[in-house]
Amino acid sequence: MTALDTLLRAASLEAVFLAALVEKFLPVLPSYVLHPAIGIGAEDAAALLLRCLVATAGSLGGALAWYGLGAWVGAGRAAALVQRHGRWLLLSPRLYGRLMTSYGRNPARITFLGQLIPTVRIVSALPAGVLRLPLRGFLLATAAGSLCWIAILAGAGHLLHRKGWAAGEAGLAILATLVVVEGTSGLFAWALRRRR
Template sequence: MGGGGDAGGGGTQDVSNLGGFTGWAADLMVSLGSAGVGLITLLETVFPPVPSEVVLPLAGYLIGRDRLPLPGVVIAATAGSLLGALVFYGLAAKLGADRARRAVGRIPLMREEDADRATDWFQRHGRFAVFTGRLVPGVRSLVSLPAGATRMPLLSFCLFTLLGSLLWNSLLIGAGLLLSSRWREVEKYSTVLDVVVIGAIVVMIAAGVVRKVRATHR
């Protein structure tokens, strides 16, 4: 955080030289502050092709250059994730599973099979899948669909979504903050991060199954 001297120099120049979607995201975050991060995270949740693995580490980099506040960014990113998840939840609750699945197939770079994968995850892990699903690639956004279609209690849905989103967003923002100007490298290692998180989830689920089996035998 001691990079205040760079805030008006090297850090800003790095951001201004970015192009494409990343450049647009950087400009939005610098212009709107934490609200810009929340808006982008909302878009990322509703349109999964938007790369959170790039945007949130960039936000962490901007925090390190004193361009954004850390608490505000984490809160805004998590709120954006929740709002985006509620969009899919409401869509499935209103249209039903099949029509929501077809609607997903119309989103650019997404397929109906992506919704099927999220539904399978939800069926195998129950309500807890809303928390773990926020940490799993390919399931992260669309796990809200089966939750909405089955009318999962809204309070539970919001709680699990907030917790999962807070964890995932904090990991990416923190990685960008720690790597500073090398924030782009987070995307390269996001797959490794996914594997570590999924491994932890599998261990947690396995431990729960073992406890249930032992309790049954007793």
């Protein structure tokens, strides 16, 4: 067992919660690195499930903070903040506008699916708060989407680690797979837009 493996196993549930909460504010701690590490640190299936639930609670707390900020600052100031500082959170004015428009059509679906897209999952709660989407539905869809995303990544990390992969190897394999999937999806979306 490497030093990284030992460190991941020693991470408390409080650390898992805080890491998932902070991930909603700092894109330098991407979910596709964080959540496999959470799974790698789980000793068994019960510990994995508990870690996934705790990470979901942390992610939900971060989304609630973004929602509250959006509701507090309102549409005009939120748009100005995104224009000035959005790049630090990977939130371009274009993405912000698309989220605002999409929420108008189907808020529950957009909220759920937004939690499965790395960049969108960090910032989607801000426009939801600006639009003051019904809080209960927003929280339920966010929790469901977050749990799916976290469970997939943590489960993959846990499975690879149980098959004998070191923590660093498992994390890099998952990261490489997700980069390929994201890149392929991006190219496919770009080709569809060009065709239209």
